[in-house]
Amino acid sequence: MALLEIYDLTKKFGGLLAVDHVDFAINQGEILGLIGPNGAGKTTIFNMITGVYSPTAGEIYFQGERIARPPLTWRERLSTPSWWMSWLPIAPLQEKWDRVRILPPHEITERGIARTFQTIHLFNNLTVLENVMAGPHCRTQAGVLGAIFHPPAQQAEEAYIVGEAEHYLEFMQLSAYRDELACNLPYGHQRRLEIARALATRPSLLVLDEPAAGLNEQEGLELVALIREIRDSGITVLLIEHDMKVVMGICERIVVLDYGARIAVGTPDEVQANPRVVTAYLGEEEEEV
Amino acid sequence: MENLLTRLRQVNPLRWQLGLIALAVLLPLPLGNYYRSVLWRTGLYIMLGLSLNIIVGYAGLFQLGHAAFYALGAYTAALLNLYLDVPLLLTLPASIIVAALFGYLITRPILHLQGDYLCIVTIAFGEVVRLVLVNNLFGITGGANGLSGIDRPALFGLDWRQPIYHYYLMLIFLVITIFIVQRLEHSRLGRAWMYVREDEVAAEAMGVDTTRVKLLAFVLGSGWAGLVGALYAGKITVISPDMSKFMESVIMFCIVVLGGTGSIPGIFVGTLGMITLPELFRPLKAWRDAWLGFAMVTMMILRPEGLWPSRRVRLEMRGAKEVSLPTPAMDD
Structure with missing residues (x-):
C-alpha cells in the first residue's frame, strides 16, 4: 500500500484553479519529486498535505487514513450525528467524528508528516x-x-x-x-x-519545500547526500524543488505539474524525455521566420 | 553594574532566593501600618503582573481586560462569604476556578484573532464585567456601591485587622506564584508558548496545538488573577465594580510592558514604578497620570523592551545581531 495517496485533488482560490484534479501516490521508502514551473501549484498541494489549506475537492489518505477532505458545509455538519456528539468524551463517537472532520496541521504532524518551509521559518x-x-x-x-x-x-x-x-x-x-x-x-x-x-x-513522511533554494553548489551536493541518508533511515521523502540537478540526481520518481494539472509521472529519464514536460519548462518551439 | 550582575549570577541561586525571602519577611517590621499596606498592595500587583505575564510575556498575546478576572475573583469570594458564610480562605479555590472558567469561555471563541483585534475584545470584556456588576446582576452584586462587610481571613486566631498579617499571607502566595511561574517558563508548556510567540506557523507545523497552548495561558493567567482578587477582598472587605475598570487593566499591562515583558524581576520593577512610587508620593496624586504617560512615552522611545527585560524579549525587540550569545568553539 502506498504511504500517501492523493485522489482527484482540486483547489480553487476564488476563480483561480490552483490545483486541477491531481492524482498521485508516494510509496513507502521512496524519494518522490514534485516539480513544475512557477505557479504550477506545487506549494498549494504541499499546503493541503500538511493541513494548512483544505481541498476544494478530492481527498488525501496517509497510511490508509483520510487526512484531508473538503470542509463540511454547515448543512452537512448539522446532518452529521457524529458532529453533534463529538464533544462527548466517548471514544467510539469521537473516532467516528475523527473520520469525518478536517485535521489541523498539528495533528497531521502528530500522525507522521513533517515539513520544512520554502521561506525559512525558524524560531x-x-x-x-x-x-x-x-x-x-x-x-x-x-x-x-x-x-x-x-x-x-x-x-x-x-x-x-x-x-x-x-x-x-x-x-x-x-x-x-x-x-x-x-x-x-x-x-x-x-x-x-x-x-x-x-x-x-x-515522521514517516518528510516533505521538503525547495530545500535547495539559495544554496551554493557545494551545499546542494551535501544536501543531496543528506536526503539520501534520511531516506536510508526509513523515512519517505517528498521533495518539491526547482533545482533540476537536485531533483534528477536523487528522485526515484517524479511528478510534473503545469497549470495545476499533472502532466507526467515517471522516472527522471522518462520525465526528461516527455515532450509535454519539455514544452512546459522551455515553452513552445516557435516557427522560424 | 554589569559586573555586579554577573557576580550575583555566580552565587548559588538558592542562597540569594532565600536572602530575598528573608528580606521580604523582615522589611515590614520597622514600618508603620500605612507603609505595610503599601507593601501589601505592591505584592498584590506583582502577583497580578506575574499572572498577566503568562499571557502577555510568555504566550505573546494581548490582554487589556485582565482586571475583569481580578474583579471576578473578588466578587466570587465576597458572594460566597456573604451569602453562604464560607470562610474567606476557603473561597480561594472557587475564585480561581470561576476566573479561570470565564477566562476559558471568553477566549475560546476569539483565540483566532490576532493582535489588535484580540486587544479590543479583551477591553470590551473588561467593560462588560464592570457594567454587569454596576447593574446589580441578579440583585446580588450590590450595584455601583459593590459589596461590603466581607469577613477577613480567620487563621491562628490572629487579629486580621493588622495589615502585617495580610502582608505575610500575600507573601506566602507571592512565593508560590513565583515558584509556579518560574517552573512553567522552563517546561514543555513554557517552550510551547515561546514557539507560538516566535512563529505561530512553524509552531503549528511542528505539532504544537497552538489553540490549546494559548487557551492554557489565558486560563492560568485569569485564574491566578482571580486568586489575587480574593486576597484583596479579604483585606479591604469592601469591593466595587471599579476593580474592573479599564484603567486597572492598563496599569497591569504597563507593569508587564514597562518592567520587562516575560521577565520576573521586570514585573517587580514595573510594580515599583506603577504602584509603589505613586503610592509613596501621594501628595503629588494629581500628577500621577501625567507621570504614567511620561514614563510610557520615554520608555517606548528609549527602552521598548522594558527596564529589566528577559533576554529573549530583548532579542526579539532589538534584533538578535546586536546582543549575541557567546559563540561556541568551532572545529573548522
Whole structure:
C-alpha cells in the first residue's frame, strides 16, 4: 500500500484553479519529486498535505487514513450525528467524528508528516537546540501539573526531549552550534536546522519545500547526500524543488505539474524525455521566420 | 553594574532566593501600618503582573481586560462569604476556578484573532464585567456601591485587622506564584508558548496545538488573577465594580510592558514604578497620570523592551545581531 495517496485533488482560490484534479501516490521508502514551473501549484498541494489549506475537492489518505477532505458545509455538519456528539468524551463517537472532520496541521504532524518551509521559518531568537526541541513536543505530553511538580515522568520526558534534539543535531552536523541563536547561523545551516527540527518530530513522511533554494553548489551536493541518508533511515521523502540537478540526481520518481494539472509521472529519464514536460519548462518551439 | 550582575549570577541561586525571602519577611517590621499596606498592595500587583505575564510575556498575546478576572475573583469570594458564610480562605479555590472558567469561555471563541483585534475584545470584556456588576446582576452584586462587610481571613486566631498579617499571607502566595511561574517558563508548556510567540506557523507545523497552548495561558493567567482578587477582598472587605475598570487593566499591562515583558524581576520593577512610587508620593496624586504617560512615552522611545527585560524579549525587540550569545568553539 502506498504511504500517501492523493485522489482527484482540486483547489480553487476564488476563480483561480490552483490545483486541477491531481492524482498521485508516494510509496513507502521512496524519494518522490514534485516539480513544475512557477505557479504550477506545487506549494498549494504541499499546503493541503500538511493541513494548512483544505481541498476544494478530492481527498488525501496517509497510511490508509483520510487526512484531508473538503470542509463540511454547515448543512452537512448539522446532518452529521457524529458532529453533534463529538464533544462527548466517548471514544467510539469521537473516532467516528475523527473520520469525518478536517485535521489541523498539528495533528497531521502528530500522525507522521513533517515539513520544512520554502521561506525559512525558524524560531529565530531561540537557540539551535531549543529549535530542535520543538520537534519532540508532539511526542510528549507533560502539562501544567508536570511543569509545576516535576514528577519522575516529566523529568524523564525532558531528558528524552533534549536527547532527541541532540541526536538530530548530530545527524545534521549542527552540534557545534548547539547554543547559538538560530538567526545567527549561515543560510545553509539554517536550512539544515529546519530539516533537523522536522526530523525530530519522528515522521514517516518528510516533505521538503525547495530545500535547495539559495544554496551554493557545494551545499546542494551535501544536501543531496543528506536526503539520501534520511531516506536510508526509513523515512519517505517528498521533495518539491526547482533545482533540476537536485531533483534528477536523487528522485526515484517524479511528478510534473503545469497549470495545476499533472502532466507526467515517471522516472527522471522518462520525465526528461516527455515532450509535454519539455514544452512546459522551455515553452513552445516557435516557427522560424 | 554589569559586573555586579554577573557576580550575583555566580552565587548559588538558592542562597540569594532565600536572602530575598528573608528580606521580604523582615522589611515590614520597622514600618508603620500605612507603609505595610503599601507593601501589601505592591505584592498584590506583582502577583497580578506575574499572572498577566503568562499571557502577555510568555504566550505573546494581548490582554487589556485582565482586571475583569481580578474583579471576578473578588466578587466570587465576597458572594460566597456573604451569602453562604464560607470562610474567606476557603473561597480561594472557587475564585480561581470561576476566573479561570470565564477566562476559558471568553477566549475560546476569539483565540483566532490576532493582535489588535484580540486587544479590543479583551477591553470590551473588561467593560462588560464592570457594567454587569454596576447593574446589580441578579440583585446580588450590590450595584455601583459593590459589596461590603466581607469577613477577613480567620487563621491562628490572629487579629486580621493588622495589615502585617495580610502582608505575610500575600507573601506566602507571592512565593508560590513565583515558584509556579518560574517552573512553567522552563517546561514543555513554557517552550510551547515561546514557539507560538516566535512563529505561530512553524509552531503549528511542528505539532504544537497552538489553540490549546494559548487557551492554557489565558486560563492560568485569569485564574491566578482571580486568586489575587480574593486576597484583596479579604483585606479591604469592601469591593466595587471599579476593580474592573479599564484603567486597572492598563496599569497591569504597563507593569508587564514597562518592567520587562516575560521577565520576573521586570514585573517587580514595573510594580515599583506603577504602584509603589505613586503610592509613596501621594501628595503629588494629581500628577500621577501625567507621570504614567511620561514614563510610557520615554520608555517606548528609549527602552521598548522594558527596564529589566528577559533576554529573549530583548532579542526579539532589538534584533538578535546586536546582543549575541557567546559563540561556541568551532572545529573548522
